[in-house]
Amino acid sequence: MHYHRVHMSRCWPGLLFVACLCGQTTGNTKNDVKLPEGPAKALTERVCTPCHGLENVVRARMTKERWGRVVDDMISRGATATDTEADQIVDYLAANFGPAKAKEESKP
Ligand code: HEC
Numbered sequence: 001m002h003y004h005r006v007h008m009s010r011c012w013p014g015l016l017f018v019a020c021l022c023g024q025t026t027g028n029t030k031n032d033v034k035l036p037e038g039p040a041k042a043l044t045e046r047v048c049t050p051c052h053g054l055e056n057v058v059r060a061r062m063t064k065e066r067w068g069r070v071v072d073d074m075i076s077r078g079a080t081a082t083d084t085e086a087d088q089i090v091d092y093l094a095a096n097f098g099p100a101k102a103k104e105e106s107k108p
Contacts, residue, residue, distance in 0.1 A: 038096060062097065
């Protein structure tokens, strides 16, 4: 394969950005995902839905540490949340979408 790998990788950030800007047009089941009730539900919906649906969020199972990294990453991509809001989102995601089943009973 002598495809233009360099060209591809240079396009990536631009493509992502465009995908973000016109998120609504790239799928029609985006807002069907319902988040579990929780203190940061509305906040998470507001901060995390402009670019993509929540399906990759609700499907993920990560530790709090890793959620922290994802949320940081999303913020560096353009998600708008203050540090406090990011903390709330991470807590909420870790509580509802953590890897350990044992903790799932202590939902708020
Ligand atoms: C500024 C746009 C933007 C916002 C806002 C945003 N994301 Fe993302 N997110 C992306 C992009 C771009 C990807 C990569 C999509 C892909 O790889 O197909 C992504 C991917 C993901 C993934 C999948 C990661 C993986 O490795 O598979 C998760 C989980 C995720 N986002 C969670 C969140 C959460 C939680 C929030 C809210 C805190 C959020 N996103 C807000 C742009 C954003």
